[in-house]
Amino acid sequence: MFKLIIMCLKSRSNKSGVRCYQNRPSSISRSDGRRSRFGFVGGDIGDQNMWRSRPRQIHINRFPPSSKVDLRAALPKAVQGSKGEWAVDEGPTLRWGIAPVSLMADDFAAALSVLPEQHHRIVSCVAAYQSHALAFAERHQVENVYTSFEDLAKCPNVDVVYISPLNPQHSELCHLMLNHDKHVLCEKPLCMTEEQVTKLLEKARARGLFLMEGMWPRCVPxxxxxxxxxxxxxxxxxQNVRCSLGLPVSQGRLGLYGGVTSDFGVYGMQLALWVFREVPRSLKVSGRVNSEHVDIAADIELCFTRGKRAFIEVSAERKLSNQAIIQGKNGTIKMNNYWCPTRLITEEVDFEFPLPGGDQVPPTHYHNRLGMCYEAEEVRNCILKGxxxxxxxxxxxxxLLANLMDTIHAELGVGEIADRKQIPDLQRQIEKVQDIVEDPEELASETCRVVQDVSSGTLETKQQEEEAPPRSKAIDAP
Structure with a gap:
């Protein structure tokens, strides 16, 4: 009887849910006695835990075709569904403002074009030169054109604003839009310091508005x-995450974007957080700064519990491999262009996640930027849910990302790091969180397709087969 009971327990299904990690970060003191909740640069970030104790759905974003683009022609049969039709929800159309017109804004408009017209519409845009704003409006059928950010903020027809100016301007523009009761999607980095991020998030919460840092890789399938x-x-x-991102960038343009850590390094750090789902216990960093005290290269190591490590190399002086490798004891996954991946490579097979739109959508300025359509739909879903x-x-x-950047900048001697007050005992436990996977045995076949059997080869032999590198004509190529 006892053996029978043991056999029954072993045969029980795991489909009800899979538990994620629980982390209890230790208090790591700095040499000057200052501490933060994360163990790095001192600063109070409030009472909320980084990952709260609520279920999270693991899902793949799938969208119905608009009248402009037939998504079914671009997606594998496994993704189209048995009925061959895509239902459009009856929720209201999200009305976007673009602040300001830019190459990234052009790509964002292209990404919206592959979504249902009933879901998203650009109604306003702003540029310093009226001719630029009018040209953008003509390309994307935009009704309202402004040359003042404040005028766009006051536009009554705008629900949410996509913000993509130079990095140091993010904080000011976000405050302006929130002050006029506009939801905000802001390109990364959200702000240049943790203190600025804290004030911005406090305002969004106080006014009951949606605010998201545009870390769009998190939304892609x-x-x-x-x-x-x-x-x-x-x-x-x-065990570890290794990633690199390097593109030659002019020193003058790099200064306008706040340095290589703010512009490139954030992609590797957010990937490490996505993989390990815990707060780093410490970090190590080395790098180079130019005569203007702007970081031009950095090697970052994040240390997590149980010996896990993330190694991140970024450079504005030379091109690097621009790939990420996630390694465990039983296997490895590689992503080329890991800030906009459409393929996961393992030792056995490759998994491909085609972008919607196919050849019917004009090419974007930056590599794979059509993937922002997943981010836009996530914004709409959150706003509709309140x-x-x-x-x-x-x-x-x-x-946390701003805290890490502050620490790295302080260690490298970048810019001026504001003095911070000593705040006692800011360590908080990360509560247990449960990730739920519905029908996990079927999820693989529904969300991607196997494009190549490489069981006879090795991981490194596939490096030449990946997508072309992002264009280097602008600093924010990722």
Whole structure:
């Protein structure tokens, strides 16, 4: 009888849910006695935990076709569904303002074009030169054109604003839009310091408005499938994440974007947080700054519990491999162009996640930027639910990322780091969180397709088969 009971317990299904990690970060003191909740630069980030104790759905974003683009022609049959039709929800259309017109804004408009017209519409845009704003409005059928950010903020027809100016201007523009009761999607980095991020998040919460840092890789199908593989223990016990991102950038332009850590390094750090789902216990950094005290290269190591490590190399002087490798004891997954991946590479097979739109959508200025359509739909879903933040990239993760950047800048001697007050005992436990995977045995076949059997080869032999590198004509190529 006892043996029978044991056999029954072992045969029980795991489909009800898969538990994620629980982390209890230790208090790491600085040499000057200052501490923060995360163990780095001192600063109070409030009472909320980084990952709260609520279920999170692991899903792949799938969208119905608009009248302009037939998505079914661009997606594998496994993704189209048995009925061959896509239902459009009856929720209101999200009306976007663009502040300001830019190459990234052009790509964002292209990404919206592959979504249902009933879901998204650009109604206003702003540029310093009226001719630029009018040209953008003509390309994307925009009704209202402004040359003043304040005029766009006052526009009564705008629900949410997409913000993509130079990085140091993000904070000011976000405050302006929130002050006029506009929801905000702001390109990364949200602000240049943790103190600025804290004030911005406090305002969004106080006014009941949605605010999201535009970490759009978090919303793409490849990232969600990566999480699914980790939760099902496909890689075994996680060991390390290694990623690099390097593109030659002029020193003058790099200064306008706040340095290589703010512009490139954030992609590797957010990936490490997505993989390990815990607060780093410490970090190590080395790098180079130019005569203007702007960081031009950095090697960052994040240290997590149980010996897990993330190694991040970024450079504005030379091109690097621009790939990420996630390694566990039982397997490895590689992503080329990991800030906009459409393929996951393992030792056995490659998994491809085609972008919607196919050849019918004009090419974007930056590589794979059509993937922002997943981010735009996440913004709409959150606003319709009345949420002021996204589970894909939460407010507390924006705070943590800003904290890490402050620490790296302080260690490298970048710019001026504001003096911070000593605040006692800011350590908080990260509460247990449960990730739920519905029908996990079927999820793989529904969300991607196997494009190549490479069981006879090795991981490194596939590096030449990946997408072309992003264009280097502008600093923010990722």
């Amino acid at each position: 490849a990232y969600h499938y990566l999480r699914h593989q980790i939760l099902r223990n496909r890689l075994g016990e996680l 949420s002021n933040e996204s589970d894909d990239f939460s407010h507390n993760e924006s705070l």
